[in-house]
Amino acid sequence: MDIREQLSFVRCFLLDMDGTFYLGNRLIEGSLDFLAKLRETGRQCLFLTNNSSKSAAFYQEKLERMGVPKEFRNVLTSGQAAARYAVSHFPGKKAFLLANEIETAEMTALGVQVDQEHPDYVMIAFDTELDYRKMTMLCDHVRSGLPYIATHPDFNCPTETGFIPDIGATIAYVKASTGREPDLVIGKPNSGIVEETLRVTGLKKEEMAMVGDRLYTDIATGVNFGMLSILVMSGETTAQMAAESPIKPGLTFGRLADMIPYL
Numbered sequence: 001m002d003i004r005e006q007l008s009f010v011r012c013f014l015l016d017m018d019g020t021f022y023l024g025n026r027l028i029e030g031s032l033d034f035l036a037k038l039r040e041t042g043r044q045c046l047f048l049t050n051n052s053s054k055s056a057a058f059y060q061e062k063l064e065r066m067g068v069p070k071e072f073r074n075v076l077t078s079g080q081a082a083a084r085y086a087v088s089h090f091p092g093k094k095a096f097l098l099a100n101e102i103e104t105a106e107m108t109a110l111g112v113q114v115d116q117e118h119p120d121y122v123m124i125a126f127d128t129e130l131d132y133r134k135m136t137m138l139c140d141h142v143r144s145g146l147p148y149i150a151t152h153p154d155f156n157c158p159t160e161t162g163f164i165p166d167i168g169a170t171i172a173y174v175k176a177s178t179g180r181e182p183d184l185v186i187g188k189p190n191s192g193i194v195e196e197t198l199r200v201t202g203l204k205k206e207e208m209a210m211v212g213d214r215l216y217t218d219i220a221t222g223v224n225f226g227m228l229s230i231l232v233m234s235g236e237t238t239a240q241m242a243a244e245s246p247i248k249p250g251l252t253f254g255r256l257a258d259m260i261p262y263l
């Protein structure tokens, strides 16, 4: 199948944001032209992020500031996907929630009920307001054997000033203290977040493609789920990394705009 034919099946592009659509606070050249082409050809997109320290509304406002039309400002965070999973799989149950104020508000608005003292399950997000008291409570609840869910697996979060420790570091800390790892991790490259995209879009996986700049999260998501994966070289992956990685994308482009002639 040639490139145009492979892309002809795609009704919705699942788009990573940083390194794919923008870099920090700067749009990657041609990203808005890519969206214009989606509109012209009757396609949609859904922005996916593993970052569960910020709400979907935060990203929607950022995309709006960058000139993204309203119809394309669809965002799904691993926090939202995890909250919806918990609400449907633990109905009426209460969570011990490790999350910052923003994410706690988003998850409770989605129906997650919280009881930090006597929970039925444990849910952890990227808590940028972490302290020793919370970590002790978390380890107590995990050690007691409650179901244990994490929003995503990333060890570090890139920022303008370098890496900051992400939820993967918290997971490792809990493992060292309790011997347990999460029973379920929702975000990329796991299937939980993709299953949520199927639910919100009403599409089949054959009608979607995962686009991103990271091999071990974005591209692995597509590979693990049997979905077309598209690597863009506008972020962290170098030609050498792509050549050496065992994780191989279905298609590779320099940046999103380079896909336009094939849509």
Ligand SMILES: [Mg+2]
Pocket: 016, 017, 018, 019, 020, 212, 213, 214, 235
């Ligand atoms: Mg990225």
